[in-house]
């Protein structure tokens with residue numbers, strides 16, 4: 001059901017000067033997503049009539065993130081503050097009665113918290129309801145000045161705090177619910193009375209409170225939800241929390257995670273019951289893992305699809321690859337083996353130090369240590385096809401596009417540039433030459449050259465010979 005009187009405005013036009021970055025603040029990532037994407041997604045749970053994102057800095061890139069998620073954008077150019085951003089959004093708000101305002105830099109707020117905010121706003125018949133949090137260190141945030149009980153008289157920005165107000169530790173999350181017919185007249189009275197000459201949305205609170213309107217404060221269920229990411233440290237904090245929540249969700253789905261704080265999981269990843277994830281594993285992108293799998297330490301899986309009962313050995317890199325149940329009955333991928341867009345058949349083994357990219361490998365084939373598929377020529381990617389019961393010798397390079405037929409052998413150290421017929425042997429390496437007695441002769445020569453220097457007189461005599469020998473050594 002959609003809430004027909006409700007709209008959402010996300011403020012995402014600012015540059016984010018404190019991040020010292022060429023990338024707009026809301027495009028920075030935490031927990032595997034851009035900040036603004038988190039905010040749009042949480043807003044979607046409110047089923048509002050529309051979601052408006054105020055864009056400005058790197059507007060096109062921000063729009064490219066939020067529009068596919070169903071949001072509409074309005075351009076704030078230049079950016080004269082959070083109050084000015086609301087003026088810019090006014091026309092797009094149409095006939096909505098209530099608005100939930102969210103800053104694009106607060107990725108930790110949860111849908112339940114926003115629903116509770118709206119419920120409190122409606123129940124209190126309020127002009128404004130502010131989501132707040134009590135923080136041990138409130139520095140950097142606007143502070144809530146309470147009038148009595150749940151009623152607020154003002155939000156005071158950090159730069160404008162009096163000595164007494166510095167003690168206040170309840171902060172403004174910049175997440176609000178407003179009754180629009182009360183907000184607009186109040187906002188019209190706000191002046192840019194600050195060192196940045198900006199219109200602060202926060203200043204509209206004191207105007208409404210002075211008029212005797214109900215301005216409420218609602219504490220967030222979890223104080224972390226109020227985090228606004230203004231600095232790199234804030235981003236790291238948001239990332240830490242989002243990653244923790246994702247791991248908690250996997251654990252609740254029956255996944256064992258060892259030393260969880262070392263494991264990094266992207267938001268869309270899924271894993272089945274009784275799967276075990278060892279320390280220092282990264283599960284990225286759209287990776288899907290079945291039940292009873294083990295992902296051993298140090299492995300990185302991105303966009304990988306694993307069936308049930310798959311074991312990924314330590315330090316494997318799997319990208320855009322699929323491993324079926326029990327890895328197709330006994331196929332084995334060892335450590336320091338990277339797979340990209342490859343399929344590996346039943347009983348096939350690639351145990352050590354190997355790169356298999358764009359490769360299709362049949363059943364019961366052995367891929368020797370150090371095998372590399374050379375799948376890229378600097379312009380395009382090419383496939384490597386290896387049949388059943390093939391033996392690829394150690395340290396072979398397979399220059400794609402190339403095919404190795406069923407039952408064929410490739411000699412160790414070969415660089416294979418032509419197809420290898422079924423049942424054949426390909427050797428593509430320099431032929432070995434042995435030189436009997438070469439080593440001791442060489443050692444004698446070297447030892448003679450190293451002999452201790454003679455006294456000055458003797459040296460003079462031998463000079464011509466030494467010079468000759470030196471030039472010969474070159």
Ligand code: UD1
Nearest residue numbers: 011012013014079080081082103104105141142172174228
């Ligand atoms: C703001 C609040 C502060 C609150 C804090 C919570 C104001 C004046 N201050 O401070 O009370 O404690 O958030 O995190 O509102 N933006 C625009 N257009 C602009 C300016 C900003 O769209 O002209 C956007 C930014 O992109 C950002 C959001 O508004 O996503 C908040 O702006 P930011 O500069 O982060 O405000 P804070 O200083 O964090």
Ligand code: MG
Nearest residue numbers: 105228229230
């Ligand atoms: Mg901020």
